[in-house]
Amino acid sequence: MDWLYAIVYGVVEGITEFLPISSTGHLILTGNLMGVPWTKEVKDAFEVVIQGGAILSVLVYYWRDFLKLRHVGSDQTQRTLWLGVLVACIPAVILGLLFGDAIKAFLFRPSVVAWALIVGGVLMWLIESRKVTPNVDTIEKIGVKRSFLIGALQCLALLWPGFSRSASSILGGMVLGLDRATATKFSFYLGVPTLGGAALLNLIQERELIFREIGLTNVLLGAGVSFVTAYLAIGWLLRFVSTNTFKGFAVYRVVVGVLILVLIATGVMTNGNLA
Numbered sequence: 001m002d003w004l005y006a007i008v009y010g011v012v013e014g015i016t017e018f019l020p021i022s023s024t025g026h027l028i029l030t031g032n033l034m035g036v037p038w039t040k041e042v043k044d045a046f047e048v049v050i051q052g053g054a055i056l057s058v059l060v061y062y063w064r065d066f067l068k069l070r071h072v073g074s075d076q077t078q079r080t081l082w083l084g085v086l087v088a089c090i091p092a093v094i095l096g097l098l099f100g101d102a103i104k105a106f107l108f109r110p111s112v113v114a115w116a117l118i119v120g121g122v123l124m125w126l127i128e129s130r131k132v133t134p135n136v137d138t139i140e141k142i143g144v145k146r147s148f149l150i151g152a153l154q155c156l157a158l159l160w161p162g163f164s165r166s167a168s169s170i171l172g173g174m175v176l177g178l179d180r181a182t183a184t185k186f187s188f189y190l191g192v193p194t195l196g197g198a199a200l201l202n203l204i205q206e207r208e209l210i211f212r213e214i215g216l217t218n219v220l221l222g223a224g225v226s227f228v229t230a231y232l233a234i235g236w237l238l239r240f241v242s243t244n245t246f247k248g249f250a251v252y253r254v255v256v257g258v259l260i261l262v263l264i265a266t267g268v269m270t271n272g273n274l275a
Contacts, residue, residue, distance in 0.1 A: 002214055005036050006222035010050055013222075014229025017054040017195070018188060019237060020124065020167035020249050025113045025256060032110075032269045042213045045206035049219060052199035053226030058188050060227075061234050077140050084144045088151025089193050095155050103159065111271050113162030114260035120163045120171075121253030127171050128245045134179035139186050146176050147186075154190065165191070167253075170246075180241040188234065 012030050016023040027047055030036075036043065059066055072079050136142055142150075153172030157165040166187045173183030203210075210219055263269035 002218045003221060005034065005038070006046075006214070006218040007225050008034065009046065010053065010222040010225025011229050013047065013050050014054055014057070014226040014231075015233050017051065017226075017230055018058075018166050018191065018233055020120075020164050020170055020246060021253055021256070022113070022117055022120075022162050022164035022167070024164075025117050025162045025260065028110055028113060029256070029260065029263075032263070038213065041206075042209060045202055045210050046214060046219070046222065048199055048202040049206070049210060050199075050222040050226045051195045052203070053223035054230035055192055055196040055199060056223075057227045057231035057234060058192055061231055062188070080144060081140055081142070084142055084147030085189050085193065087144055088147040088154070088190055090148070091152045091155050092158055092194055095158055099159075103161065105273070107159075108161050109271055109273050110260055110264055110269055112160070114257040114264070116160045116162030116164075117253045117257030117260070120167050121250040121257065124167065124171060124246050124250035124253065127174055128247050128250070134174070134177055134182075136176075136178045137182055139182055139189065142173075142178065142182070142186060149176055150186065151190065154194075165194070167249075180246070181238065184237060184241050 008030060009027065012026050013023055016026045031043055038046070068075070068078050069082060072082055136146070150169055150172045153175070154165060154169040156168040156172075157163045169187040169190055170180075170183045173186055174180065178186065260269065264271045
């Protein structure tokens with residue numbers, strides 16, 4: 001059944017990684033509801049590794065934009081954009097190194113994820129209900145300072161598991177004046193070094209465990225499915241935000257959060273530490 005688990009995990013990861021609904025929360029639900037027999041260590045490693053497929057989809061979807069990196073030395077606009085992307089990753093890297101283990105030890109449990117989904121959904125609704133006019137409509141206009149602030153706000157997802165990296169960066173961008181489409185696109189860009197680095201590091205550190213317990217074929221299958229579904233999700237989300245608000249996602253987050261709490265209360269899902 002490992003091949004089936006790999007496919008389902010790949011679909012869930014690919015769809016939820018870039019939508020502001022928390023891939024962590026959905027992978028928790030998936031593992032519990034399917035009764036995946038893998039150990040916690042194997043599941044954790046596999047989930048991080050298949051993020052690489054989702055990240056690859058960003059590189060493919062925006063390949064023309066990433067090719068512009070070759071002009072960083074001569075193009076001030078490109079230099080500012082990519083410097084901003086790198087600077088935005090600094091807060092998450094520092095916090096991860098300092099508090100990553102403690103966060104996993106004390107906060108990485110289903111109830112915490114559930115409340116993060118619910119609170120994040122409420123905040124999303126409130127931010128979307130504001131009567132403001134965005135003043136940044138392209139990622140080239142974001143600037144290094146604003147990029148850093150978005151990166152700092154992105155850390156909410158690190159400090160509160162289940163809040164969603166994409167949700168925190170998108171909402172942070174909107175609070176700082178970006179329109180929905182620009183905030184969403186910048187969130188995709190931030191995911192490349194943040195999630196890509198984590199996936200590569202995890203693959204290197206846990207390759208023997210993953211390949212022994214799941215197998216190379218199933219790892220590639222999960223990552224491949226994640227790539228395809230994430231690519232489709234990116235295109236769909238960009239089209240969606242061009243004409244819609246995030247309020248539908250806000251409602252969905254609250255519903256999923258409540259569902260997790262109900263499953264815990266009824267004993268269907270345990271509230272043990274997931275780290």
